[in-house]
Each structure stands twice: as C-alpha cells, then as structure tokens.
Amino acid sequence: MKIPLLVSTGILLVALLPCQECRALSKSPIAPHGALHQPDFFQQQQQQQTLPVLLRMGEEYFLRLGNLNKRPVGSFSASSSSTSHLQPEASASNFFREAVQELQQLPERSLGSPEEGEGEGEAVEREKRSEEPPISLDLTFHLLREVLEMARAEQLAQQAHSNRKLMEIIGK
Amino acid sequence: MPSAFQFQCHFILIFLAASKGETRYLEVRDAVEDEPFLLLSEDLKRELSAGQIYRRSLRCIDMLSIEGQFTFTADQPQLHCATFFIGEPEDLITIDYDFVNIDCQGGDFLKVFDGWILKGEKFPSSLDHPLPTSQRYVDFCDSGNIQRSISSSQNVAMIFFRIHQPGNGFTVTVKKNANLFPCNVISQTPSGRFTMVSPHQHRNCSFSIIYPVVIKISDLILGHLNGLLLKKPSVGCAGVGDFVELLGGNGLDPSKMFPLADLCHSFHGVS
Numbered sequence: 001m002k003i004p005l006l007v008s009t010g011i012l013l014v015a016l017l018p019c020q021e022c023r024a025l026s027k028s029p030i031a032p033h034g035a036l037h038q039p040d041f042f043q044q045q046q047q048q049q050t051l052p053v054l055l056r057m058g059e060e061y062f063l064r065l066g067n068l069n070k071r072p073v074g075s076f077s078a079s080s081s082s083t084s085h086l087q088p089e090a091s092a093s094n095f096f097r098e099a100v101q102e103l104q105q106l107p108e109r110s111l112g113s114p115e116e117g118e119g120e121g122e123a124v125e126r127e128k129r130s131e132e133p134p135i136s137l138d139l140t141f142h143l144l145r146e147v148l149e150m151a152r153a154e155q156l157a158q159q160a161h162s163n164r165k166l167m168e169i170i171g172k
Numbered sequence: 173m174p175s176a177f178q179f180q181c182h183f184i185l186i187f188l189a190a191s192k193g194e195t196r197y198l199e200v201r202d203a204v205e206d207e208p209f210l211l212l213s214e215d216l217k218r219e220l221s222a223g224q225i226y227r228r229s230l231r232c233i234d235m236l237s238i239e240g241q242f243t244f245t246a247d248q249p250q251l252h253c254a255t256f257f258i259g260e261p262e263d264l265i266t267i268d269y270d271f272v273n274i275d276c277q278g279g280d281f282l283k284v285f286d287g288w289i290l291k292g293e294k295f296p297s298s299l300d301h302p303l304p305t306s307q308r309y310v311d312f313c314d315s316g317n318i319q320r321s322i323s324s325s326q327n328v329a330m331i332f333f334r335i336h337q338p339g340n341g342f343t344v345t346v347k348k349n350a351n352l353f354p355c356n357v358i359s360q361t362p363s364g365r366f367t368m369v370s371p372h373q374h375r376n377c378s379f380s381i382i383y384p385v386v387i388k389i390s391d392l393i394l395g396h397l398n399g400l401l402l403k404k405p406s407v408g409c410a411g412v413g414d415f416v417e418l419l420g421g422n423g424l425d426p427s428k429m430f431p432l433a434d435l436c437h438s439f440h441g442v443s
Contacts, residue, residue: 136289136291144256151238
C-alpha cells in the first residue's frame with residue numbers, strides 16, 4: 001500500500017520539479033538583459049559565475065555585504081541602551097574586522113550605485129511579478145559560528161546577571 | 173461513590189495520556205531545573221521582572237539567542253543585513269514589530285524568514301518544512317499592517333533588511349515559546365544530548381549541528397504502532413517506513429547533504 005503511494009508521490013515530484021527548472025531556464029536568458037540595470041543583490045556576476053547553481057535552485061538570489069571598504073556599522077560600539085548589562089565587547093569589533101576582511105577576499109561584485117536607483121525600481125517590480133524570489137545571505141559557516149559564539153556568550157552573561165539579581169533579591 | 177469513580181476516571185485519563193506521550197508538556201515546564209523563578213512568590217517575581225526586558229542595538233549581521241527588545245538604526249545606507257535568531261531545541265521564536273521606520277517605496281525591506289537560509293540553502297529544507305519557500309518569507313512591506321507578530325516553526329528564524337536612509341530603522345521584540353515536539357532543530361552547541369520524539373505524526377524531521385562532530389545514537393525506537401513493534405525488515409532500509417539517516421556536508425540544507433549511514437531498526441544502547 002505504501003509502495004504505490006511512494007511511487008505515485010515520486011512521479012508527481014518528478015513531474016512537478018522540471019516545471020520549476022523550466023521557469024528558471026526561461027528566466028535566465030531574460031536576466032542578463034536587465035542585469036546591467038539590476039542592483040547588486042540580483043548578482044549579475046554571481047549568475048555568470050554560478051549559473052548552474054541558479055538553474056538548479058530556481059529563482060534564488062544572493063545578498064552580499066556591500067560597502068566592504070567602509071567601516072562596518074558601529075552600533076555595537078555606541079550602544080547606549082540603559083538596560084543593557086553587557087559592555088560593548090572589543091571582540092565584536094575584532095570579529096567585524098575579520099568578517100569584512102574575509103568578505104573582501106571574495107570575488108568583488110560591481111555595486112553600481114548610480115544604476116541602483118532605477119534598477120531597484122525594476123527590481124521591486126520584478127519581485128512582485130516573480131512571487132518574491134528567495135533572498136539569502138552569502139555568509140560562510142566560519143562567520144556563522146563566530147556570531148553564534150558571540151550570541152551564546154551574550155546569553156551566558158545575561159543569565160549570570162539574572163542569577164546575580166535573584167541572589168540579591170533572595171538575600172533581602 | 174461518585175468521587176471515587178471520578179478519581180478512577182481521572183487516573184485512567186492521565187495514564188492514557190502518559191502512555192501516548194502527550195505529557196511532554198510537564199517535562200518542558202520543569203520548574204526546578206529550568207525556571208527557578210517559578211518558585212518565588214508573586215512579589216519577588218514582580219520585583220525581579222520589573223524593567224528586566226533586555227535591550228540592545230542590532231548590528232548589520234547579528235545573531236540573537238535571548239529574548240528582549242532589539243533596535244536597528246542605520247547610520248549609513250545598509251543594503252545587505254540579516255539577523256539570525258536561535259533558541260533551545262524546545263523553543264519557538266516569536267518576532268513582534270514594535271516600531272518600523274523604513275521606506276518601502278524607496279527600496280527598503282524587512283523580511284522575516286521561517287528558518288535559516290544561507291548561500292541559498294535553507295534549513296529546514298523544502299522537504300521538511302510545511303510551507304513552500306515563498307510563504308516562509310513574511311515581508312513587512314507587504315503585510316506589516318496586518319501581521320505584526322510572526323512565529324517560527326522551529327528553533328531558528330532570521331530577518332533580512334535593507335535600509336537606505338540613515339536614521340531609519342526598526343525595533344523588534346523577540347520572545348521564545350515552548351515547542352512540545354520539536355521536529356527541525358539546529359543545535360547551538362557542538363556537544364550535548366537531545367532526544368527527538370515524534371508521536372502520531374507522519375513527518376520528516378531533522379537535527380542539524382553546524383560543527384564537525386562525532387555523533388552517537390542510542391536507544392532508537394522506530395515503527396511503534398499502538399504499542400506493537402512492526403516486523404523488522406530483513407535487508408537494508410529500502411521500503412521501510414521509518415528510518416534515521418545520518419548526513420554530512422558543508423551546507424545548511426539537509427536535502428543537499430550526502431548520506432553517511434541509515435538506521436531503520438530499533439535498538440537500545442550506543443550505536
């Protein structure tokens with residue numbers, strides 16, 4: 001009973017999947033025409049270099065960190081939250097320097113800021129037409145683990161603070 | 173005696189619920205182990221929780237594993253930013269928009285994704301998640317006035333945002349809720365122990381560790397049906413209903429990993 005069900009499900013999946021790939025294939029010739037006007041996040045160069053990946057994955061685009069030559073957001077160094085109990089860590093700024101350096105080693109992408117204004121208008125229209133293409137971040141596992149470790153350190157510090165408050169209250 | 177009969181009925185109901193595995197809620201809500209604050213009096217709890225909402229500002233690329241209120245304010249155009257959320261395996265992430273000041277017409281966006289997506293690879297994979305990929309994105313610019321509170325289906329979620337105008341930004345409150353039967357989990361740590369229970373549900377689940385690890389599986393129970401073990405197949409896992417597959421790879425999507433081992437027989441002890 002289960003085998004015919006699985007077989008029919010597999011046939012349905014096989015029948016449906018090529019349609020998605022066909023849509024990707026039909027769009028990829030169109031993409032280069034508008035690629036010159038598209039902003040960075042449509043990944044013109046990404047498409048040229050990793051076209052098979054895009055074809056396989058359908059309508060997926062990659063966000064890259066832009067403005068790599070500029071100072072990253074310094075919000076952590078100017079944190080002024082009155083209820084934050086964690087001091088801005090020097091390690092956070094070190095991490096971002098490493099992150100920026102690592103991303104600068106990646107193939108550069110043309111940011112094309114003058115074209116971005118009109119390109120983004122087209123991008124928004126294109127997004128609406130193509131039912132919201134998935135956006136993802138091109139981050140390495142190394143950087144992901146780094147931010148995860150920072151988050152865990154923050155969690156432990158917050159837990160320690162809560163425990164300290166609890167002991168103070170109980171001690172009254 | 174009506175009271176004795178009621179007591180017996182209640183006892184039978186509790187026993188049936190326990191045998192069906194539906195009492196996991198009690199495990200999650202173990203006050204002594206996880207929430208010592210529950211043992212305090214109401215006055216003490218009120219004093220402790222007063223002004224205790226954790227707040228800080230967000231970075232362009234950030235990861236959060238605690239509850240609180242988080243604000244991002246752009247001091248320069250920030251075009252490619254994301255914040256990852258991760259909780260304990262038994263948590264669900266809820267994101268509430270407290271304040272959003274972005275220019276949707278000017279190309280800004282703020283999207284919540286149900287899961288993690290990295291280099292185009294999603295966790296949970298499309299095969300394991302109940303929603304199609306397009307529906308896993310909730311765009312504030314499309315539905316912000318309608319849906320201001322978004323919950324994840326597992327212990328991870330993330331937001332993508334792009335803000336052109338310095339000074340614009342947003343504030344979100346992150347909360348965690350209990351997930352009685354976690355199905356798709358990303359482990360926060362490279363070491364630990366986790367038991368995945370999936371009662372009465374025909375679904376694909378996954379447990380992801382984004383570190384190089386050694387995995388030991390102990391006490392695998394498969395194919396329980398009304399308390400009876402299904403007949404063990406003689407050869408391999410082909411054609412078997414339930415199985416556990418160990419996968420390896422350097423991406424986030426389990427459906428794109430390569431299989432290392434298949435387990436389709438129940439056993440006790442360490443494998």
